[in-house]
Amino acid sequence: MISIEPVPKHYAWGSHTRLQDLFGMETGTPLAEMWFSGHASSPSLLRIWDGRAIALDEAIRTDPDFMVGPMSSHVFGPVLPYLFKLISACIPLSLQVHPVGFEARAGYHREQVAGVPADxxxxxxxDMLAKHEMVVALEPFQAAVGFMLPDLAAQALAAVGEHPLALRMMRALAGEPDxxxxxxxPExxxxxxxxxxxxxxAFHAAVTAQNSAGRGLSALLEAARLRAASVGGVPSRIGMAIDNACKAARAFSDDPSALALLMMNPVRLDPGEAVFIPAGVPHEYIRGTGAEIMTNSDNVLRAGMTVKRRDIPNLLRSLDCQPSAPIDPQTCLQPPTSAPSATVPSATLYRPPVDEFMLAYGHVGDWRVGDAGLAANEVVSGDAGLPQGPRVLLCCEGRVRCADGMGERAxxxxxxxxxxxxxGRLDIGSDAGATGAYLLASTPF
Structure with a gap:
């Protein structure tokens, strides 16, 4: 195992305390993300045995079979197939879509030919990759992911009242040509x-409306939120969708694209819960702290609620318009009964339907089971548990002990x-009875 240093990302929507506390940093600006990355744009540094530092992407290119394994190298090339982050948002992020594969390749080549600098x-x-991602909540996490059924979206829009843009979106949902x-x-x-x-x-109407359409929207959404909270017959999903739009409108008061959140599934994650977001699915993170893992891609197409560039034509070409429920990628590594004194499984595996990544979130301590005295919260990778592949292990609470074929450390x-x-095999357990929590990112091989 080799010490790895995350790359900090300072964006306006980031937290002023959460990631700073976790990583022992003092910054005067919001800290939004910490990347454990082999992406060429922001590679993490490895601190190797003699104290020298080397970028992770360079280390992988130097010895891909050892660093990521022959199978991963054969399938994905000499790269880390995933990008692992911790993210903390105190205001909503941009309304965005990640490009599907053929659009990512075509768009990358267009910009290369046009001579647009990479940064x-x-x-x-x-880059040329489709971007699928998953977030696991470390604290209560709010988001909007994918489209609701048209009837629910129409009810949420109707709750706003006689706003011209909301009425236009309702007519679009009812079948009015545009x-x-x-x-x-797209073709x-x-x-x-x-x-x-x-x-x-309807989505097109929201993201292409002039800013003047957003004036006064925050007050209308706030009134709709209060009405939804006071009327027992309003479905909770509609009330949560209105709440999401209300938060976005407060942060971006003149941006009419906040109305798009009334069409989208509201997601509320408790700690340990997760959602998977395939390429093409519209989404917006509203607030919270979580672990995020994705394809090794930095492609983001934005449509609203941002000071960054909006690329609505490219976003619409990748947009998945199928209404569907958010995807929960959670499966348990061990049943709760393996540790009678525990109220939750000691480790949970999040395995979405992609080949590039998975994530485990677990706790260690002094739980004991069986006559052999095995730690119920011990997690191993290799022939007896999680697979061998390129892995990033982060201690996110307390203290964790780990050991692999290269050594052992706390x-x-x-x-x-x-x-x-x-x-080879990775063992994760408690250190002299200390409690702790960890995140383990890996390929699913």
């Missing part, structure tokens, strides 16, 4: 069912190690 603010495609919106549909829309085309038109809160595939 330019106007650049939309920083030649401007139809001209921006695949020729095979869409009518419900998907109506959803596209991790304090905020410390992390990179465990190469060639290091």
């Amino acid at each position: 330019a603010p106007e650049r939309s495609f920083r 030649p401007l919106a139809d001209a921006m549909m 695949a829309a020729i095979a869409w069912p009518p419900a998907h085309r109506r959803m596209f038109r 991790l304090e809160r905020g410390e992390a190690v990179f465990v190469p595939a060639g290091a």
Whole structure:
């Protein structure tokens, strides 16, 4: 195992305390994300045995079979297939979509040919990969993910009252034609069912409206939120969707795209709960702290609630307009009964339907089970548990002890190690009875 240093990201929506406390940092600006990354734009540093530092992407290219394993290297190339982050938001992020694979490749090549610098603010495609992502809540986490059923979206929009843009979106959901919106549909829309085309038109109306349409919207949404809270017959999902839109409108008072959140599934995650977001699914994180893992991509297409560049045409070409419930990727590694004194499983595995990544979130302590005295919260990777592959282990609370084929060490809160595939089996347990919590990112091989 090798010590790994995260890359801090300072964005305006970040927390002023949460990540700073976890990683022992003092900053005068919001700290939004901490990346454990092999992405070429922001690689983490590895502190190797003689004290030298080397970028993770460079270390992988130097010895891909040892660092990520022959199988991963064969499938994905000499790269870390995932990007692992901790994220903490105190105001809503941008309304966004991650491009699907063929759009990412086409967009990347267009910008390369046009000579757009890789780090330019106007650049939309920083790599050629589709971006699928998953977030696991470490604290209560609020988000909007994917589209609700059209009937629910229409009820949420109707709750706002006689706002001109809300009425226009309702007419779109009811089937009113919109030649401007139809001209921006992707070619695949020729095979869409009518419900998907109506959803596209309503979303298009929200994200292409002039800023003047957003004036006074915050007050209307606040009134709708109060009405929803006071009327027992209003479905809770509609009330939560209105609450999401209300928070977004407070943060971006003149941005009419906040109305798009009335069409989207409200997501409320308790600590340990998760949601998976495939490429193409619209989403917005509202507030909270979580662990985020994704394809090794930095592609983001934004449509609203941001000071950064909006790329609505490219976003609409990747937009998944199918109404569907958010995807829960959670499965348990061990049943709760393995530790009778525990009220939750000691480790939970989050395994979404992708080949690049998975995540485990667990706790260690002095729980004991069986005559052999095995720790109920011990998690292993290799032939007896989690698979061998390139892994990042982060201690997020207390103290955790870990051992692999290269050695053994204790991790304090905020410390992390990179465990190469060639290091073999990884054991995670308590350190002299101390309690702790950890996050383990890995490929699913």
